Amino acid sequence: AQSVAQPEDQVNVAEGNPLTVKCTYSVSGNPYLFWYVQYPNRGLQFLLKYITGDNLVKGSYGFEAEFNKSQTSFHLKKPSALVSDSALYFCAVRPPLGSSSNTGKLIFGQGTTLQVKP
Amino acid sequence: EAGVTQSPTHLIKTRGQQVTLRCSPISGHTSVYWYQQALGLGLQFLLWYDEGEERNRGNFPPRFSGRQFPNYSSELNVNALELEDSALYLCASRRPGGGYEQYFGPGTRLTVT
Numbered sequence: 001a002q003s004v005a006q007p008e009d010q011v012n013v014a015e016g017n018p019l020t021v022k023c024t025y026s027v028s029g030n031p032y033l034f035w036y037v038q039y040p041n042r043g044l045q046f047l048l049k050y051i052t053g054d055n056l057v058k059g060s061y062g063f064e065a066e067f068n069k070s071q072t073s074f075h076l077k078k079p080s081a082l083v084s085d086s087a088l089y090f091c092a093v094r095p096p097l098g099s100s101s102n103t104g105k106l107i108f109g110q111g112t113t114l115q116v117k118p
Numbered sequence: 119e120a121g122v123t124q125s126p127t128h129l130i131k132t133r134g135q136q137v138t139l140r141c142s143p144i145s146g147h148t149s150v151y152w153y154q155q156a157l158g159l160g161l162q163f164l165l166w167y168d169e170g171e172e173r174n175r176g177n178f179p180p181r182f183s184g185r186q187f188p189n190y191s192s193e194l195n196v197n198a199l200e201l202e203d204s205a206l207y208l209c210a211s212r213r214p215g216g217g218y219e220q221y222f223g224p225g226t227r228l229t230v231t
Contacts, residue, residue: 032218043122043208043222044161051218090161094218104174105151105163106220 002027004093006109013081013116021076021112023091032094033074034106035065037087044090050074061085081116088113120145122223124209130229131199139194139226143211149173150192151212151220152184156205164207167192196228204230 003026013019025031032051036044048059055067065076074091092106123142131137143150152164163176167186175182181197190211196203206227210220 034219036222041227043124043224044210046219046221049219104149104166104168105176106161107163108161110160 002093002095002107004091004107004109006089006091006112008112009110010113010115013114015083015116015118016080019078019081019085019114019116021089021091021114023074023076023109025072025074025091025093027093027095027107029096030069031096033065033067034092034094035059035063035074035076036090036092038090038111039087047076081114083116083118086114086116122209122211122221124207124223124226126226127224128227128229130231132231133199133201135199136195136197137199137228139196139207139209139228140191141193141209141211141223142191143209144213144221147211147213147221148190149212149214149220150186150190151210152192152194153208153210154178154205155208155225156202159205161208165194199230201230204228 005024034049035047038044047063048057050057050067058064063078067074088111090111091109094106125140149168151166154162165184166174170186184194186192206225208222208225210222212220
């Protein structure tokens with residue numbers, strides 16, 4: 001079965017320090033991977049995606065993510081955290097086109113709360 | 119460019135009632151997805167509509183249904199509400215062709231008492 005795991009419920013980091021939010025996936029074939037952020041009482045905002053190509057993808061608000069096929073991981077990173085980055089982060093996967101498991105939906109991890117302290 | 123819009127923002131219903139939630143996708147987007155975000159359960163896929171047709175549904179009972187209109191807007195209907203239906207209902211849209219990312223609306227917070 002396809003799944004996404006975010007092993008940390010919460011990540012705490014000091015403002016100005018680098019941050020990493022971890023994500024691993026279990027999908028056959030070459031998946032499409034996404035990161036979203038959710039602020040309190042708001043919908044999800046798209047941050048970045050990996051479809052193919054360079055393993056390091058850059059997205060909104062200075063975030064980037066590194067795709068590692070051998071480790072089936074797609075960790076979200078930012079070189080210097082801001083207090084305003086504090087939010088709930090979701091990793092998501094869409095099985096590749098042509099696969100029997102491609103139903104169009106995104107499969108989400110459980111989310112990781114990022115807390116950036118001044 | 120306007121984002122995905124949803125209405126209403128909040129609503130409170132009692133058990134057994136019926137509710138209709140509405141979603142307008144981003145202009146040019148033809149696919150609409152519905153997700154339920156219940157406390158402690160994460161985001162669960164409900165329904166996918168594309169070009170007016172239901173393409174897939176998640177593991178939810180038949181009392182969850184919906185449709186997509188010719189202008190690509192969509193509504194989600196939930197009949198015979200149960201307490202566990204209390205959740206944030208998120209609508210997302212996606213443009214035809216490539217891209218694959220879905221853009222989410224602000225959600226409708228449903229409370230069932």
